Amino acid sequence: MLILGIETSCDETAAAVVARGPDGQGRILANVVRSQIEEHAVFGGVVPEIAARAHVELLDGIVAAALADAGVGFGDLAAVSATAGPGLIGGVIVGLMTAKAIAMTHRLPLVAVNHLEGHALTARMTDQLAFPYLLLLVSGGHTQFVAVHGLGRYERLGTTIDDALGEAFDKTAKMLGLPYPGGPAVERVARDGDPTRFDLPRPYLGRDSLDFSFSGLKTAVRQAAAAVAPLTERDVADLAASFQAAVTDVIGRKVERALERFRRATGVAEPVLVAAGGVAANKAIGAALGAAAAKVGGRVVVPPPKLCTDNGAMIAWAGAERLAAGLIDGLDAPARARWPLDADAAPKLGSGQLGAKA
Structure with missing residues (x-):
């Protein structure tokens, strides 16, 4: 099955297409990443508002490029996945809303992915790790x-x-x-x-x-x-x-x-x-x-350096693993600034309206 993955949690605008076979093995068909380093370098760090605006301007083109690189269309996809948190909330909203629009328009399942789970599962794609x-x-x-x-x-x-x-x-x-x-x-x-x-x-x-x-x-x-x-x-x-x-x-x-x-x-x-x-x-x-x-x-x-930093392939793969397990989300899936991977762990830095800080 083919999964489109979208990542916009910080200052990389990324989309990828990953194939997951019936044996559980994965293959990256396309992985397009547009870094915003130049836009933020003058400030010495990421400016959330600039990052969110850049995602809005770039994401449609990045998704189109990923599909073109993979040689597939929306009709070939089994699902679309996107980072739903944690991250800079403006950027997370851009990516998640884009994925929801694709899912609704093309009648595809939506998988809302925890960004940290994307990192956690990447080695299962690259190294077939059990x-x-x-x-x-x-x-x-x-x-x-x-x-x-x-x-x-x-x-x-x-x-x-x-x-x-x-x-x-x-x-x-x-x-x-x-x-x-x-x-x-x-x-x-x-x-x-x-x-x-x-x-x-x-x-x-x-x-x-x-x-x-x-x-x-x-x-x-x-x-x-x-x-x-x-x-x-x-x-x-x-x-x-x-x-x-x-x-x-x-x-x-x-x-x-x-x-x-x-x-x-x-x-x-x-x-x-x-x-x-x-x-x-x-x-x-x-x-x-x-x-x-x-x-x-x-x-x-x-994993290879390009898969250690933020990228769409890790979100597509996490989406593929979740989809294979029957885990999909509704179009009401929320964007989250905070989303601990271990939901049962006590917050180390306290918590507030957005949830646990760490």
Whole structure:
């Protein structure tokens, strides 16, 4: 069956067509992504209003391009799926309403997808991974460990109590005068830096917890930068390297702990860690993940970089998995700014009218 997937939760306008066979294996027929980096770079971060307006202008053309690349029409589709949250609500509404219009016009089933579930299930398409496995989601908006027991069965084991790791990379880059997006910029200059020059903290490392905290680390970077200002190129490289070293130490130790607990809880002899989200493309973090998994007899699966960042293929695949399980949604499916993957987990940062913050 062929599924159209639409993703507009942040600053990528994306659509894809994915085929799912009766054996459960998937194949990407088209995956079109239009990044808005240039529009937001001048502001040093994503501006929600600009992102939403860009989605409105671009999405119809992106959907048409995806169908053309796949060589199919709306009549060939089994369903249309779209991100229904979490994300920047203006963008989420644009994508979900477009999917609803397509579903109604062409009489197709609608699948409203949790963006985080898209990340969680991608490795099942790329690596034919069986349940259960452990997910480390590291992106601009989320940093959490999730035990993936099955479709729709997710257990949050740990999360950030303040900033997501991608956000910490972006804000560190901004403090150091590096361009947006900050993750690739910090990684690039860190290659030439001394990771031992600045003694930065490793937050939450000493606690018997799988939670993360990066706010204090950002503050430490700001204080270290102020102490040696005005910054030279060497200072910037050393600060970036020291920041990245602190992050990889924390991630590595937490992964060891998480995989060990996951193995004890599930009885899986060789636990698998799936790393997803834009930060998963960082090579230093990737090396730390591999080393940590090897220590506890596990292994790491990282989808291709273009499928780690936001894209329509992951939403199409999640839609295909849900459709195969008979899970479809009505045209009244709501757009959600907040939508925890583990609905039973207690909020870490409180909650309000929009739901749990994390």
